[in-house]
Amino acid sequence: MTMTTAATDTPADLDAPSVTARHFGLAVVALAMGGFAIGTTEFVTMGLLPQIASGVDVSIPTGGHVISAYAVGVVVGAPLLAFLGARLPRRALLIALMAAFAVGNGVSALATSYEQLMLARFAAGLPHGAYFGVASLVAASMARPSRKGRAVSQVMLGLSVANVIGVPAATLLGQELGWRAAFWAAAGLAVVTLALVAWFVPSCPGDAEASGRRELSAFKVPQVWLTLLAGAVGFGGMFAVYTYIAPVVTDVSGLGERAVPVYLLFFGLGMVAGTWVAGIMADWSIFRSLIIGGVGMGATMLAFWLTAPYGWAALPVVFLITVLGSVLVVNLQLRLMDVAGDAQTLGAAMNHASLNIANALGAWLGGLVIAAGYGLRAPALVGLVLSLGGVAILLVSARLHVRGQAVTGG
Numbered sequence: 001m002t003m004t005t006a007a008t009d010t011p012a013d014l015d016a017p018s019v020t021a022r023h024f025g026l027a028v029v030a031l032a033m034g035g036f037a038i039g040t041t042e043f044v045t046m047g048l049l050p051q052i053a054s055g056v057d058v059s060i061p062t063g064g065h066v067i068s069a070y071a072v073g074v075v076v077g078a079p080l081l082a083f084l085g086a087r088l089p090r091r092a093l094l095i096a097l098m099a100a101f102a103v104g105n106g107v108s109a110l111a112t113s114y115e116q117l118m119l120a121r122f123a124a125g126l127p128h129g130a131y132f133g134v135a136s137l138v139a140a141s142m143a144r145p146s147r148k149g150r151a152v153s154q155v156m157l158g159l160s161v162a163n164v165i166g167v168p169a170a171t172l173l174g175q176e177l178g179w180r181a182a183f184w185a186a187a188g189l190a191v192v193t194l195a196l197v198a199w200f201v202p203s204c205p206g207d208a209e210a211s212g213r214r215e216l217s218a219f220k221v222p223q224v225w226l227t228l229l230a231g232a233v234g235f236g237g238m239f240a241v242y243t244y245i246a247p248v249v250t251d252v253s254g255l256g257e258r259a260v261p262v263y264l265l266f267f268g269l270g271m272v273a274g275t276w277v278a279g280i281m282a283d284w285s286i287f288r289s290l291i292i293g294g295v296g297m298g299a300t301m302l303a304f305w306l307t308a309p310y311g312w313a314a315l316p317v318v319f320l321i322t323v324l325g326s327v328l329v330v331n332l333q334l335r336l337m338d339v340a341g342d343a344q345t346l347g348a349a350m351n352h353a354s355l356n357i358a359n360a361l362g363a364w365l366g367g368l369v370i371a372a373g374y375g376l377r378a379p380a381l382v383g384l385v386l387s388l389g390g391v392a393i394l395l396v397s398a399r400l401h402v403r404g405q406a407v408t409g410g
Contacts, residue, residue, distance in 0.1 A: 023200055024142055028151065030196035031135040032158030034098055037189035038128055039162025040170050041105055042070060044182045045121070047171035051179040056114040069118045071356040073125025081130035082349035090138050090204040094197050097127040097134070102190035109183035129356075132156070133349030136333055138204050149282025152337075153275050153330045160275045160326060163268030168261075223339040224347060226397040231332045231354035232361060234294050234390015237301055237383030238325040239362030242267065245318070248376050252308045263318055270319040274326025286331050286338065290394055293327035298387035300324060305380035328390075329355065362386060 045052065045067050053063030085093045104124030111117035136152045143151035166189075174182035219225070241248075245267070246260045253259070281289040300320045307314040333351045340347020365386070366379030 026196075026200040027142060027202065028139060028154045030193065030200045031094075031139055031155045032161075033189070033196055034094070034101075034131055034135060034193040035156060035158025036162045036166055037098075037101065037158075037186055037193050038131065039159040040166030040189060041101075041124060041183065041186035042128070043163060043167045044170040044174065044186070045070065047167060048174040048179045048182055051174060052117070055179055056111065056117050058114045062114070066117055066121050068360070069121040070125040070128075071359055073122040074128040074356040075353045076122075077126030078129025078133065078349040078353035079346060081127060082133055082346040085130065085134070086343075086345040090134050091197060091201050093134055094131065094138070094201065095194050097131045098190050098194040098197065101127045101131070102187045102194070105183045105187035105190065109180040109187065129352035130345075130349045132159075132333070132352050133345060133347075136337065136348050137345065138201060140337065141204060142202070146283060149286070149330070149334060150279035152334055153279025153282065156278075156326075156330050156333065157272065157275045160268065160271035163271050164265065167268070168265075221339060221341060222400060223397055224336065224350075226393055226400070227332060227335050227339060228350055228354040230290070230294075230390045230393040230397065231328070231351065232357040233386055233393060234297070235325060235328055235332075235355055235358035236362035236365070237297055237386035237390070238321060239359045240366035240379040240383040240386060241301065241304060241318075241321060241362075243363040244366055244370065244376060244379050248308055252376050253311050253314060254309075255311055259312075263315065266315055266319045267322050270322030271326050273319075274323035275330060277323065278327040278330035281327060282331050282334050286334050287394070287398065289327055289331045290335065291391060293324045293331065294387055294391035294394065297321060297324040297328065298384050298391070301380045301383035301387055305377050305384070308377050308380070 049063055049067075050060055052066060053060045056063070081097065085096075088096075101124060104120060104126070108117060108120040108124055111120050132155070135155050139151040139155045140148045170182040170185050173185055174180075245263055249255050249260050249263050250257055278289065278293075281292070300317055304314055304317045304321065307317055329351075332354070333348065336347045336351050362379075362383065365382045369378035369382055370376060
């Protein structure tokens, strides 16, 4: 017995006749624009953290909690909104999620105190995971069966492009006009997304048979938990490096501060390239793509540890780290859509909750080894361990699948 790996082996919900988009390309662009808006607001906070902290009269470490508040909103909102919205028409649900996202960013821009800003960022994070989950389901339903992986990756491409264009532009805007302008820009992008989705995404019914009990049934499936755990652990490796890239570039590589944006640009370019490659790989084999992504990311973490002291030599390595990380993100999304069974909406939405846990885990463990005196390169070795840990969890998932097929005679 072998494990099902092809992207075309999908649950009944995705095997139903595809929703026909009159302009498939424009519909995917509309869905990807939401990812662009989300990626811009999620990462611009890091670039404007000193200005934000000063604006609400707190220290920079305390201001960093604003980033955590958004991540907590993602983790809470993904299952909650997917649970509540599973029966709703999917285009209408996407519009509602983008409207809520616009309001959350608008309120962030209006916040006059640290406490208000914390609540506003939490609220802005709530629609994040549900939007990507529902948008992925809609994209898959519009695509031919052999191209579902590429359709989902194109939606996720918006998040990657945000790191190359949206975040630098919003950061510059915030530096010139004040940090609130960056959140107003994110709110404006959400409104544009809302209009594009309404115009170009075809009507797509929700799951009329969905119920709270059925959606929650996803949490009874061991493969769902194993996939979520593989994402939370394996993808944490990238954040262990990404979080501390600035001091590594300046203090370990011996390059000036002006080199940091170049490294960040290569992180973003790697995300774009990796998201595109991930869709092609997914249409070949979702599970094998996950193994390749996990093992490859572990290897690049080791390569980064080795090359970091040699200046620009580490630049192509950081590009490869995010290429392989993006392969993981897209294929984890598709695997959750596969293994969640009838709980499609909840399963698809939970990927980004898992990835935000990875964000917190990688940054926390990376900080621990630095604080323990192991140096700024040490987070790369943490990333190596986390990447291989994610692969180990996937192998357990594969073993469990094979044993299940043997028992049922599948």
